[in-house]
Amino acid sequence: MTTTDALGAVRWSLTDTLVLAGRSLRHWRRQPELLLLSTAQPVVLVLLFTQVFGGAVATPGMRYVDWLVPGVLVQVVAWDSAKTAVGVAEDLASSTIERFRTLPMSAPAVLAGRTLADAGRNLFVVLAMLAAGVLAGLRLPGGPLAAAGAVALAVAFGYALTWVFAYLGLRARGGEAALAAGILVVFPLMFASSALVPVETMPGWLRPVAAHQPLTAVIDAVRALMQGRPAAGATAIALAWTAGILVVAVPAAVRRFYRVAA
Amino acid sequence: MTAAIRAEGLVKRYAGVQALRGVDLEVPAGAVLALLGPNGAGKSTTVGILTTLVAPDGGRAEVAGFDVRRQPRRVRAAIGVAGQHAAVDGRLTGHENLILFGRLHRMSRRAAGARAAELLDRFDLTGVADRLARTYSGGMRRRLDLAASLVAHAPVLFLDEPTTGLDPLRRDQLWAVVDDFVAAGTSVLLTTQYLEEADRLADRVVVVDHGRVVAEGTVDQLKHRTGRPTLDAAFLALTAPGAAVPAMAGRAA
Numbered sequence: 299m300t301t302t303d304a305l306g307a308v309r310w311s312l313t314d315t316l317v318l319a320g321r322s323l324r325h326w327r328r329q330p331e332l333l334l335l336s337t338a339q340p341v342v343l344v345l346l347f348t349q350v351f352g353g354a355v356a357t358p359g360m361r362y363v364d365w366l367v368p369g370v371l372v373q374v375v376a377w378d379s380a381k382t383a384v385g386v387a388e389d390l391a392s393s394t395i396e397r398f399r400t401l402p403m404s405a406p407a408v409l410a411g412r413t414l415a416d417a418g419r420n421l422f423v424v425l426a427m428l429a430a431g432v433l434a435g436l437r438l439p440g441g442p443l444a445a446a447g448a449v450a451l452a453v454a455f456g457y458a459l460t461w462v463f464a465y466l467g468l469r470a471r472g473g474e475a476a477l478a479a480g481i482l483v484v485f486p487l488m489f490a491s492s493a494l495v496p497v498e499t500m501p502g503w504l505r506p507v508a509a510h511q512p513l514t515a516v517i518d519a520v521r522a523l524m525q526g527r528p529a530a531g532a533t534a535i536a537l538a539w540t541a542g543i544l545v546v547a548v549p550a551a552v553r554r555f556y557r558v559a560a
Numbered sequence: 561m562t563a564a565i566r567a568e569g570l571v572k573r574y575a576g577v578q579a580l581r582g583v584d585l586e587v588p589a590g591a592v593l594a595l596l597g598p599n600g601a602g603k604s605t606t607v608g609i610l611t612t613l614v615a616p617d618g619g620r621a622e623v624a625g626f627d628v629r630r631q632p633r634r635v636r637a638a639i640g641v642a643g644q645h646a647a648v649d650g651r652l653t654g655h656e657n658l659i660l661f662g663r664l665h666r667m668s669r670r671a672a673g674a675r676a677a678e679l680l681d682r683f684d685l686t687g688v689a690d691r692l693a694r695t696y697s698g699g700m701r702r703r704l705d706l707a708a709s710l711v712a713h714a715p716v717l718f719l720d721e722p723t724t725g726l727d728p729l730r731r732d733q734l735w736a737v738v739d740d741f742v743a744a745g746t747s748v749l750l751t752t753q754y755l756e757e758a759d760r761l762a763d764r765v766v767v768v769d770h771g772r773v774v775a776e777g778t779v780d781q782l783k784h785r786t787g788r789p790t791l792d793a794a795f796l797a798l799t800a801p802g803a804a805v806p807a808m809a810g811r812a813a
Contacts, residue, residue, distance in 0.1 A: 325651045
């Protein structure tokens with residue numbers, strides 16, 4: 299393959315990815331109530347958690363709302379990315395994918411298009427939650443630039459997770475099974491983390507696990523960025539997790555896709 | 561002149577079931593070949609291999625001059641597929657479906673849009689172009705599916721039971737569209753359960769049964785060989801249990 303061919307192939311893969319991301323966006327546009335509800339849920343979570351846990355949880359040197367919002371935000375990003383598994387599994391079960399396979403398109407673009415669209419939905423949800431957080435009293439002393447960095451970090455991490463769930467979606471038989479598998483992975487990560495309570499309050503056996511899992515890393519970085527605290531170290535760890543997950547999950551999902559559908 | 565489709569000795573096994581036991585067939589450029597056979601005879605597996613969806617366990621096949629195993633991307637650029645192997649996206653409108661498939665065939669946005677409008681018109685779908693495909697009737701869906709296979713002006717078309725579920729009027733309309741494409745030089749491999757359809761569209765017929773070609777020839781040749789006046793009767797004679805002897809004789813003739 300010459301360099302020109304290779305460049306052309308990359309360009310077409312990108313075009314295919316964008317075309318297929320557009321397809322997913324159109325699906326949501328057709329079900330605005332779904333997008334609205336899946337945005338309303340996390341917004342309600344933010345408002346509920348700040349009010350319910352606010353009096354009970356002591357957070358060192360920080361108001362609870364400032365502690366909680368970054369946590370719930372990353373939790374929801376993780377939760378939301380599990381939906382990728384459902385979309386991939388449903389695509390696989392339908393014969394639309396069979397037609398894709400008879401087209402001269404880039405096969406991995408089916409996954410790349412969906413994960414890209416899901417990242418777009420994630421960004422939308424994150425911004426809505428941030429707005430709800432501000433309504434609930436969240437302050438962003440880190441300033442708008444650091445806050446934007448926090449949002450970008452959360453969405454980038456969510457994007458990496460969508461590839462994990464794409465892989466799970468390709469392994470599962472059908473959308474329901476894929477969602478069940480996704481929840482099984484996401485739930486422990488969501489709650490055994492620094493999202494809702496400080497890790498120090500957890501029992502000794504759980505503490506090291508909770509402190510060193512990826513969600514905690516990302517939550518700590520998002521929290522530090524939003525609160526204008528030193529964030530370089532936490533951000534580096536969060537980015538390392540994001541990159542590490544991508545390096546493992548993207549090839550695994552693509553390989554799996556070729557095995558089951560190409 | 562390269563054949564549009566050439567398959568030699570295709571073999572496929574599925575978990576202990578011998579789906580194909582050495583299928584040979586050839587579609588000359590510009591010709592229409594009908595692949596006939598009872599359910600489970602191997603028609604779908606054959607189409608699956610030729611459209612790069614199924615990897616054969618043995619034999620080789622070329623479509624539009626490209627090897628289906630070594631050059632699948634090139635084969636895909638040269639084919640249109642309609643029928644049970646390929647479906648439209650029910651959550652997109654008819655118009656959006658055709659544009660999507662055009663774009664994935666690497667057409668520009670403008671070219672894909674123009675082609676979509678042209679095909680919607682041709683298949684009498686303009687009035688429902690902006691409705692979600694999942695709200696279409698069976699016949700409308702089928703027509704959209706066919707239109708999708710024609711988006712890219714592919715030189716080789718696979719029509720897998722294309723008129724199942726169509727009323728006679730729509731069926732005639734579709735046959736006329738296929739005629740137009742064939743007149744313009746498109747080669748077609750058609751599978752069908754309607755022998756009338758094979759009679760109407762195909763230059764030649766290949767009959768498969770139990771994963772083997774049991775007869776091939778023009779419709780007239782098959783009628784003649786089996787001594788049956790209609791293709792229906794010839795088909796029944798060829799695929800009836802114990803029909804192997806006249807069938808093989810027919811093949812050797």
